[in-house]
Amino acid sequence: MRKRIEKWIVLCTLTIVLSLGMATEAKAAEPVFAINGFINEFKTIDVGVQVVGVQGYSGMTFSGTTITVQIPSGYKDTNTLPAYFYYKDSTTGETGRATIYITMLYRTDADDTHQEYDTQVLEDSHKAYVDYLTKLYPAGYNFIRMASGEEASILMNDDHLTARVCHMGNTIASIHVIGLDGAQRKIYVLDSHYENGDAYIGMYVNHDDGLPLTYVISDVDKATLLERGIKGLYLNQQLYPFQ
Numbered sequence: 001m002r003k004r005i006e007k008w009i010v011l012c013t014l015t016i017v018l019s020l021g022m023a024t025e026a027k028a029a030e031p032v033f034a035i036n037g038f039i040n041e042f043k044t045i046d047v048g049v050q051v052v053g054v055q056g057y058s059g060m061t062f063s064g065t066t067i068t069v070q071i072p073s074g075y076k077d078t079n080t081l082p083a084y085f086y087y088k089d090s091t092t093g094e095t096g097r098a099t100i101y102i103t104m105l106y107r108t109d110a111d112d113t114h115q116e117y118d119t120q121v122l123e124d125s126h127k128a129y130v131d132y133l134t135k136l137y138p139a140g141y142n143f144i145r146m147a148s149g150e151e152a153s154i155l156m157n158d159d160h161l162t163a164r165v166c167h168m169g170n171t172i173a174s175i176h177v178i179g180l181d182g183a184q185r186k187i188y189v190l191d192s193h194y195e196n197g198d199a200y201i202g203m204y205v206n207h208d209d210g211l212p213l214t215y216v217i218s219d220v221d222k223a224t225l226l227e228r229g230i231k232g233l234y235l236n237q238q239l240y241p242f243q
Contacts, residue, residue, distance in 0.1 A: 031098040037071040038105050044068045045100070049087040052095065053190045053204040055142065057083040057102065071104055079104045086188050086204055095188055095206050097140065144192040144199050147229025154201055160186040163203065165225060172228075173221035177203070177235070180211040193234035200234040207236055215240060 037043045044066055051062040059070040060083060067085060081102045086095055133141060139156040144165075146152055152167045161184045165173040177185045190202035205213060215233055217225075222242045225231075232241040 031096075033098065033100045034103065035069055035100060036103045036105055037069070039071055039073050041071045042068060043071060047085070047087065047098065049098075050090065051085050051087050052206075053086040053188065055084040055086070055140075055190045055202075057081060058191065060085070060100075067100065069100070069102055071102065073104070086190070088206065093206070093208065095186065095204070097188065140189040142189045142192060142202065144201060144230060146199070152228070152230070154189050154192070156187060156189050160188065163187050163189060163201070165201070165221075165230070167228075172224050173217060175201070175203075175221075175233070176216040177205050178214050178216055179209070185213065190234075193239075195231075195234075195239060198231040199229055200232050200239060201230065202234045204236060217242075 031047075033045060033047060035043050035045050046066050048065055050065060051067060054060040054062055054067065057069075057072065059072055061068045062085065069083075072081060081104070083100045083102055084097055085100065086097050088095055137155050139158045139160055141156065142154045143151045144154060146167075150167070152165050152172070155164045155166055156162075157164065161176060163175045164171045165175070175187075177187055179185055185205045185207075188204045190204050193200040193202050207213060213235065215235065226242055230242075232239060234240075
């Protein structure tokens with residue numbers, strides 16, 4: 001039974017990687033990884049590159065080249081969750097994004113003595129939704145909850161130089177990050193951060209030179225975000241309040 005389970009997991013992992021490789025071949029884009037586990041288990045994966053940020057699922061942490069995932073709750077019809085991480089290329093110094101597909105395994109018996117696995121590794125409807133969002137926002141996207149309880153979207157322009165906060169189809173704020181030389185830095189959107197109930201927009205900027213970074217936002221846009229309960233930026237794991 002154990003050998004059959006292990007063989008199934010290997011086959012499923014290969015299926016995910018191969019199918020996603022074919023789906024993204026035209027883009028020649030981001031690396032793809034897969035991880036499996038029972039709900040609430042902690043799993044680690046060494047992605048082989050320096051990880052600088054995680055996005056898409058709050059149950060992930062990182063250190064060096066290793067990502068730790070606490071397997072989330074799932075259901076039979078949507079048991080695979082796509083999550084993302086940003087990494088720094090050791091050769092070029094450029095920042096890239098990669099995908100981890102987290103598959104939630106489940107047990108059929110309450111006493112956990114008999115184990116079965118969902119053979120539908122990647123639900124077609126769920127994959128279609130993820131593909132739809134990725135095509136709409138290829139440079140990156142995320143969501144943030146406003147004081148009203150509604151969600152706003154954080155969208156990255158294709159050149160990675162402008163992050164836009166959008167609500168109901170309208171851009172309500174634009175944000176840039178510049179270095180000491182005044183040049184705009186490439187921005188990568190991360191998970192939104194919540195501190196004492198306040199919402200902050202999550203971002204990562206390659207900061208190897210160690211020089212001070214400054215965010216640029218108009219007074220009107222800043223007032224708009226503050227009014228809606230978005231208090232500032234969470235840039236490179238540091239808080240930058242708007243006031």
